[in-house]
Every structure is written in C-alpha cells, then in structure tokens.
Amino acid sequence: MANEDAVDWDAIIRDPRFVDLHRRKSRFLWGLMALSVGYYFLLPIGAAWCQPLFRLRVWGVINVGLLFALSEFVVAWLIAWVYSRRAGRDFDRLAALIAADHRIKP
Amino acid sequence: MNGQSAHHALTFTIFAAVIAVTMVVTYLAAKRVRSASDFYTAGGGVSGWQNGWAIAGDYLSAASFLGIAGLISLYGYDGFMYSVGWLVAYVAVLLLIAEPCRNIGRYTLSDILCYRNEPRQTRIVGALSTITVSTFYLTAQMVGGGVLVKNLIGINYEVSVIAVGVLMLSYVLIGGMVATTWVQIIKAVLLVCASLLIVMLVWAPYGFSLPAFMADVVADPKVQARVATLLGDPAKSMTAAELGQRFLEPGLYFKAPIDQISLGMALVFGTAGLPHILMRFFTVRTAQQARRSVVWAMIIIGGFYVLTLFLGFGAALHVGSASIAAVDAGGNMAGPLLAQYIGGGPDALFGNFMLAFVSAVAFATIVAVVAGLVLAAASAMAHDLYVGVLRAGQETSSQGQVRAARVATLIVGALSIGIGIAAKGQNVAVLVGLAFAVAASANFPCVLLTLHWKRCNTGGIVAGMLVGTVAAVGLTLVSPNLSYPLAIKAAAHKVLDAEAAKRAAAHTAQDLAAIDKAVAKAHADLAHWGTATTSFMGLERPLVELKNPGIVSIPLGFLAVIIGSLLRRDRRAESMWNEVYARQNTGLLVSKGGSASA
Numbered sequence: 001m002a003n004e005d006a007v008d009w010d011a012i013i014r015d016p017r018f019v020d021l022h023r024r025k026s027r028f029l030w031g032l033m034a035l036s037v038g039y040y041f042l043l044p045i046g047a048a049w050c051q052p053l054f055r056l057r058v059w060g061v062i063n064v065g066l067l068f069a070l071s072e073f074v075v076a077w078l079i080a081w082v083y084s085r086r087a088g089r090d091f092d093r094l095a096a097l098i099a100a101d102h103r104i105k106p
Numbered sequence: 107m108n109g110q111s112a113h114h115a116l117t118f119t120i121f122a123a124v125i126a127v128t129m130v131v132t133y134l135a136a137k138r139v140r141s142a143s144d145f146y147t148a149g150g151g152v153s154g155w156q157n158g159w160a161i162a163g164d165y166l167s168a169a170s171f172l173g174i175a176g177l178i179s180l181y182g183y184d185g186f187m188y189s190v191g192w193l194v195a196y197v198a199v200l201l202l203i204a205e206p207c208r209n210i211g212r213y214t215l216s217d218i219l220c221y222r223n224e225p226r227q228t229r230i231v232g233a234l235s236t237i238t239v240s241t242f243y244l245t246a247q248m249v250g251g252g253v254l255v256k257n258l259i260g261i262n263y264e265v266s267v268i269a270v271g272v273l274m275l276s277y278v279l280i281g282g283m284v285a286t287t288w289v290q291i292i293k294a295v296l297l298v299c300a301s302l303l304i305v306m307l308v309w310a311p312y313g314f315s316l317p318a319f320m321a322d323v324v325a326d327p328k329v330q331a332r333v334a335t336l337l338g339d340p341a342k343s344m345t346a347a348e349l350g351q352r353f354l355e356p357g358l359y360f361k362a363p364i365d366q367i368s369l370g371m372a373l374v375f376g377t378a379g380l381p382h383i384l385m386r387f388f389t390v391r392t393a394q395q396a397r398r399s400v401v402w403a404m405i406i407i408g409g410f411y412v413l414t415l416f417l418g419f420g421a422a423l424h425v426g427s428a429s430i431a432a433v434d435a436g437g438n439m440a441g442p443l444l445a446q447y448i449g450g451g452p453d454a455l456f457g458n459f460m461l462a463f464v465s466a467v468a469f470a471t472i473v474a475v476v477a478g479l480v481l482a483a484a485s486a487m488a489h490d491l492y493v494g495v496l497r498a499g500q501e502t503s504s505q506g507q508v509r510a511a512r513v514a515t516l517i518v519g520a521l522s523i524g525i526g527i528a529a530k531g532q533n534v535a536v537l538v539g540l541a542f543a544v545a546a547s548a549n550f551p552c553v554l555l556t557l558h559w560k561r562c563n564t565g566g567i568v569a570g571m572l573v574g575t576v577a578a579v580g581l582t583l584v585s586p587n588l589s590y591p592l593a594i595k596a597a598a599h600k601v602l603d604a605e606a607a608k609r610a611a612a613h614t615a616q617d618l619a620a621i622d623k624a625v626a627k628a629h630a631d632l633a634h635w636g637t638a639t640t641s642f643m644g645l646e647r648p649l650v651e652l653k654n655p656g657i658v659s660i661p662l663g664f665l666a667v668i669i670g671s672l673l674r675r676d677r678r679a680e681s682m683w684n685e686v687y688a689r690q691n692t693g694l695l696v697s698k699g700g701s702a703s704a
Contacts, residue, residue, distance in 0.1 A: 007688075009689070012688040012692065013684045018688070018692075021691065022691060025691070029201045032201055033198065033201050036201075037197075037198075040370065041367065041370065043190060043370075044360075044366045044367050044370055045367070047184075047187060047357070047363070047366075048360075049363070054355060054356055055351075055355050057351075059317050060317025061320045061321045061324050061351060061354065062316065062354070063354055063355065065187075065354070066183065066186070066320075066354055069183075070412070072193075072194060073190070073408045073412060076193050076194050076196070076197055076408060077404065077405070079197055079200075079201075080196075080200055083201060084200075084397055092394060095691060095693065098692055099692040099693065103694065
C-alpha cells in the first residue's frame, strides 16, 4: 500500500528539472488553449459581422463560411495531435525521470 | 395497417436485439463489481481507447445525435455552426482538465476539489453542484427520450419514460460503471455505424463530391421554400437560386450574435465541468491513458459531427423541412426519417429496417447517457454526502459503500422517472443549455483554479460554486427562455387579427392548412394562458435579453473563486499546494481505485 508521506513533494518542486518541465509545459498548454479558444470564437464573430466574406462562394456552391466551420474541426484535431505528440515525447519522459528519482521504494 | 404491424414487429425485434446484447454485457459486468472502486470507476481497468468510445457514448446525447441533424435540416448553416462548439469543448478537457484530474482525483468532482481544501464544505458544495447539473441534464434527457420513444415506436409517453428509466437502472444497479462503460461503448459504435451507413448511401450518388451534393441541396425547391418561409418578406425580392444559397449562409437560426457567443462559451468551458464526463477519467489508470481517451473521443465526436452535416442537409434535401417539422417541431426526427427514405421509404422492407435500426440506436443513446448521469449524481450523493460528510471520520466498509451507492442510484433513478413524467409537455431544451451554463460557471472555474492556482482555497471553492450556480440559474429564470403570457397572448391575437386577410390572399390548399394550424395554435395558447399575465417568476417581460447566461455567469464564477480565495486564509490549502502541483504533473502515487487511501 502506498504511503502518502513517502514522497518529499517540496523536494520535487525545488528540483530544477521540475521547474523547467512545468515552465515549458505551461507555456505550451496555455498557448494552445488561447489559440483554440481564439480560433473558435472567430466562427460566431465572423458569422455575425463578416457575412459578406462568409457568403463568398469558393468551391461550387460551397462558401467561405462552410469551409471555415469545417476548418474548426481540423484545427481542433491538429491541436490534439500536436499536444499529445509533444506530451508523449517530451513531458511524459521528463515527468517519469523526476518521479523515479523522488520515489522512495517501500 | 398490415404494413404498420409488420413494421412494429421489425422495430421490436431490433430493439430486443440491442437490449439483449447490453443485458448480456451487464450480466458479465456484474461479476466484476465488488468494491466501491469497481462500482464508481470500473476499478480503473478501462483502457484509453475504450474510455474514448465511452466518453463519446456518454456525450453524444439525443440532443446532439438527433437535435443537431434536425437543426441543420431546418436552418442549414447555423445548425452546423452550432455543432462545432461541442467538439472544440474537448480541447479544454484535453489540455487543462483530463490529466491533472486523473492524477489528483478518485471517484467524483468533489474528490478533486477537496484534495487541498476543507473536505466537509467542499464536498457539500461539490455534491450539490453535481446533483444540480446532472438533474437539469437528466430531466432534459428523460423528457426528450420519452417523446422520442413515443414517436419512434408508438407507445405512450409515460410508458416510454418508465422503460428508459427501468432499463438504465438495471444497467447501473447491477453492473455499476463496468456495465455503464460497455453500454456507452456499444451505443457509440452503433451510432457511428448507423450514421456512416446513412451518409454513404446519401453521398454515394454524387461520387462523394461535396460541391455536387451541396449543389443539389441548394437547387431543391423544398429547401428554397423553407428559406422563403424563414425569411418572410425580404425573400420576395430573391430568386430561387439565391434562396437556396441562403440555406448555406449564417443567420437563419441565430438572430442575436451575443446569444450565440454566450452559448459557445457555455459549451466550450462547460464540458470540462460536466461531472459525468469528469468521472470517466477516473476509470483509466494513468494520465497518459486519460490523454489517449480524450484524443479518441475527439476523433469520434468530431467525425460524428462531420457526418451530421450530411445527415442534416440530406434530410433537408430528401425528406424536406416541412415533413420533418410536421412530426416534431424541433426537427428531432430528421435523422430517422432520412434513414427510412434512404432505405426505400415507408413501404420498403429495407426502409423500415433502417428506421427501426436508427430508432434502436436513438433509444440506446438515451439510456446510455442517462446511465452516466445517474451514476454521477448517485456518486455525489453516496460517496460525497453520505460517506464523506454524514459518516465523516467513521470507517465505512467496502460493502457498505457499494450498498450506499446502489441505494443512491435507486433514489436518483426513481426521481428521474418521476421528474420525467411530471415534466411531460414542458419545453426542456433550455435545461441542456442551463446544465452546461452551471457546469461552466461553477464547476469549471473551481476545478481549473484549484488545480492551477496556488492561492485558490476553500473560501474560493464555496464562493465560486454558489455564485456560479446562482448566477447561471438566476439569469435563466429572468431570461426570454421562459413563457411570458402577455407576449404569447399578444402574438396569438395578432395571428387571429390577420387571419381574414391571410385567407383572402391564400392560393393553395397547403397555405390554407398552414393558416388553420396557426389559428388553432393561437386559440390553444389563449385558452391555455387564460388570465395569466406573468411568467413562472412573476415577471411580465424578461429582465435580460440574454438567452444563455454564460457570457455573464462564467466571469462571475471565476471572480467569485478569486475573491473568495483572497478573503479567506486557508493554511492547509496553501501547504498542500506543493503536493497538488507536483502530483498532477508527475502522476506520482496516483489513486488506483481501491488500494490507495483517500
């Protein structure tokens, strides 16, 4: 059974690798989040205030508005892909290294 | 009549097959439910991709499966634009919520909140908010489900609600989270298969060309007539081609941009605060699996909404908005009717097979979503309120915890059936928006800030939960969503006054039938509202014009957490920060369900 006191949390927080991991992770996460939210709200804003652009036909009867709405899906998927790739290659490895060093074997 | 009974026999056979499969799964699951951890979180034994399918199954409610296809079929572009927010919501879940929640939490939303805060107060507000959000969502699902099952297989409303409730209860009571997870997976797979099949059949004649398909939609006289009806007078100066093209342009459904932005905020931030979705992350073992499950869920949910584009426009083209709205004004029957058309129409065996298949999937959808909601509400009641607050400090045996969970499930299930029957005929669409608004205004700020802000503490959680919930519910109660008798009666009088002139101007039998219908509705409205002058809240007119409270209540919720935290000194919350901070980022000592102590 895991003993909660077996890990020195303060030592992890002070570990320079943890400080570095957290700084890079935060910057990356909040950056992607801002990008996602910003791109999403362009859709209702564009639909309300840029109607001439949204009505522009570009591919047969298909207009900019439809393509823009479809691009929202692509952007959401891309963000998920970019994040999980970066997290899997970088953040997980560092977190595991830090965790291994600070884990006290029972 | 013969065709009708053959049709019902087919429908019942397919329903029975779907129910039988889920029952077998529940029976097998029951053997694996021994501890509280098994009951609430399937013992943490769900894999990433399984959980991804289950999240999709939990999330794609009848509102999104049938509702969005219906909205597209009736309003074109705006319906599709509405669907986008439901997927984008998962970016916040993926980036900010899923992994830290897995590393910090155990069974419920309150487990995350009370990790570094005063357990008693946080558990109470967390549980109340969970029960509030789940009840709003549950009521909408039960009422919507009852109407659907009634329309789909022709049994009466009360029987439909009881059937949904009893089936859901048998899954959750017998098989807990294990059975619920598998029912959700099965339902999601069926839903995706059914939609793919219909879309293939709809799209194949166009050689899978998007412009060719859309060109046919805008050239359709039914679509053009629909746009003309929606636009009213301005449509008179437009050509048929312009009317058709207008179907692919924004503004037919959302009139006020601020409402739409507000609704978008509630969706995008509310999903990350839905207790039944958060709970799904405790069913996997690690943060990596939690991440994988969100990515899977995003692929399935996003792919599904792209398919709804074809379902909606296909229904507008083949079935026609008039026929869709005639069966159900909200457009909920668009998908099933398209399935029937694609299979050869109401007289063909394949047409009826398709209708029955889609109906069975819709039924499974409602039951699976309701099961997830009831489990979330029951866990808040049993794990947070009973075990965590009432019996705080006492040892509750594992059997005792499972028993409490089952009793709570039974209470919530019975209540949901009761509310479903009591709310018959009410407009419950507003409740789904309200559930998301409360989740976004109360749960989301609290979870986000307790995980990511050092100074956040008990004072902030209590203030944020109360202010967020009260603001969202309060603003909705004084919004134009409620029925205002004066406005309804004025509209009815206007219809009656214009009746004679309209009859004189009517050309076709169809026009006359529409006038008859409008007049009948006006008389019914007048009779129904009688001498009433105020809404349920005692107001003659809405105090705010905002239909969804999100844009106001979400910032208020955040503000309340911040101010509440700053006003109160909470040494424990601060001293625990290092642990929370290190734990959520490293996944050390993650609770594996039964083994770790709380």
